[in-house]
Amino acid sequence: MRLREIPITAWIGIIGILLAFGCAIFAPLLAPYGEREIVGDVWLAADAHFLLGTDNLGRDLLSRLIYGARTTLFVALAASVLSFSIGIFLSFTAAVSRGIIDQGLSRFNDLMMSIPTLIFALVVLAVLPQNLWILIAVMAVLDSTRVYRLGRAVALDVAVMEFVEAAKLRGEGKMWIIFREILPNTLSPLLAEFGLRFAFSILFLSTLSFLGLGIQPPAADWGGMVKDNKDGIIFGISAALIPGGAIATLAICVNMVVDWLLKRTSSLKGGRGDG
């Protein structure tokens, strides 16, 4: 893999993502002020002290944006990884087993999908204690229904190939067939979906925070910051747009990288040339 082969769009995406992760990891070093520190007047315009101005309580917007990257990225990433693990495992099991296991899992999945995601999340989160891990788990379970759908479709496609049949005739177990025969041949569509789902997770977390059920104040998170500052828009103050812009930029960056990965994996040595 030579660096110069990476297209410019992928570079932009990579730099964007690295920047966001850099902010998340080194937040205490980078942020000029504390996350919860009230440092000035309400909704100050950007100046030399406050590079992006201040928020509805007079906290430095830049500092909160940097700290917010931590929670936002961590929760979204954890939720995506978890939802993919659940979704892929269950969907591949269904595709390989067929019969009653497939029917049971697929109909249960349909049932889950028939309940509007947001309402489901609101109800569950309102009942359960407010806790970061529960938030991640709820997001992951809800998202995994979408992953299941895609996973089952692509796995069924591969599961009928003769090399899978050959593995079955060798006497291989389900786990080998799922992880060694099918998974490597479905990576391209799944990677693409991962990029999308990661971006959706950021947006979903933001939505939940906006509604007051996500990250709890005073901890900073990009969605919550939009909510905190939304009233400013009425007065012509753009503070809400800055975290909003950050969410949009990160989502685009992730997708640019995924697009490139998609092209790369489908042209991999030994790939099936699809994608």
Added chain:
Amino acid sequence: MANMLSVRNLRIGATVYPPGEAPKDIEIVHGVSFDLERGKVLGLIGESGAGKSTIGLSALAYGRGGVRITGGEVLLDGEDLLKADKKGIRQIRGARVCYVAQSAAAAFNPAHKLGDQVIEATLEHGLMTREEARARALYLFNILGLPDPDNFGDRYPHQVSGGQLQRAMTAMALCSNPELIVFDEPTTALDVTTQIDVLAAIKNAIEETDTAALYITHDLAVVAQISDDIMVLRNGETVEYGPVQQIIEAPQEDYTKALISVRQTKQREARDQSQALLSVNNVSASYGNGFKVLHDISLHVPRGQTLAVVGESGSGKSTLARVITGLLPPTDGSITFADEDLPAQHKKRTRDQMRRIQLIYQMADTAMNPRQTVGQIIGRSLTFYFGLRGRKKKERVQELLDEIEMGSGFYDRYPAELSGGQKQRVAIARALAAEPELILCDEPTSALDPLVAEGILDLLMRLQAETKVSYLFITHDIAIVRAIADSVAVMLQGRLVDFGPRSSVLSPPFDDYTDLLLKSVPEMELGWLEKVLATRRMESAGN
């Protein structure tokens, strides 16, 4: 008489995209020249990748995706097609030069009636009125020997057989009364018994309409029946070019000689029947929808010997293999292997029972995981069945690679980096790694070029001599049966028509169907087609 088509020093290039490297241009046809007179047929013959289809399509000034004509001249009645503009080319394609594709089933639109599709191009070019075109189509259906020609045009593609579709496509090409038709392997996808009818129909139609034709195929015996001249191609270059008689009877080049001798495969001495290793007892099977595909089949595979199962597509021969492997449990009957009853479902069999029966597929491409290296593919059986790991496993894989004449350099290669024949060899090594007693071979050579296929057959025979493995060899090719089988089973529409030692099945008195099958295999002999057709006519007159 003046040449109607003259191809001069044709060069064709393509851009390839090797993984991990910059795209590069390669030349796939290196300066090929030939001439074709009106009413004559030129056969283009060669292995896959020889450039024969590419050359054929250049007569329509067409290059398939990524392919472009880089030099030379294609003169149709003295006019260079390569210099014509798009509009000029459009007026020639489908009107003066027509194309018949290999897979007629994929070339017809399933949503329209055959009659409308046959005359479509002719009407599009405004060459005839609708009535004239219909009359012409009817005439063509007649000379192509299609059943019920008056109503044939009212049928949809799915309502007629593969052989009829191929003839309908020939009618479509002939409809506009073209000067030249390019036939691209028109009978390759057909069964031998169907192929003979289509060949006769095409030959008759070409003679009747006085059209010139380029006939592309990889089967020298087929092209010998239909061509006036033959051009043998290899790797985009002309190997030999001359009248059919000279090529068949006095070939000059070694490559041509090899192609011809492949067809006359040496017969192996059939051995005396040994004791049965696998017995299939009164087996019937049906698919989930209740459609019965196997009716009361009983046969056995002798130990250390080869049973060939012959039949046309749809005869149930591959289904029989699926039943034996346990992928499709039979509805009736039982299977005994080495004097033990085999459980009907593969899931219920022990690992050792699975090890002892291995399967080689027709398409090695799909039978191997494209994301695993050759070493992983072969090595997995070693780990799985014998618990070999690390260096021991690697050594054994190397041994197996030597065994299939491929050498250790292939250990880290992916299937996509291998040729068709190499892939099939790896598939054989994978089966061999399990040290089986029986290998089911499901048409392992039918997707390969004749010379490569011969190599695979030789390998299989050598391995049998060394390891005493038995084969159940599924094929539609009688020549292969003659070359390798000790006993033969002939299948037709899910039933066993004939079963016994090769000497008794392949010598008179024949079963009727076996006789038809034997007589339909093209022979490397001029005038073979006429002879067979004449015999048929006599027989039908006698009845």
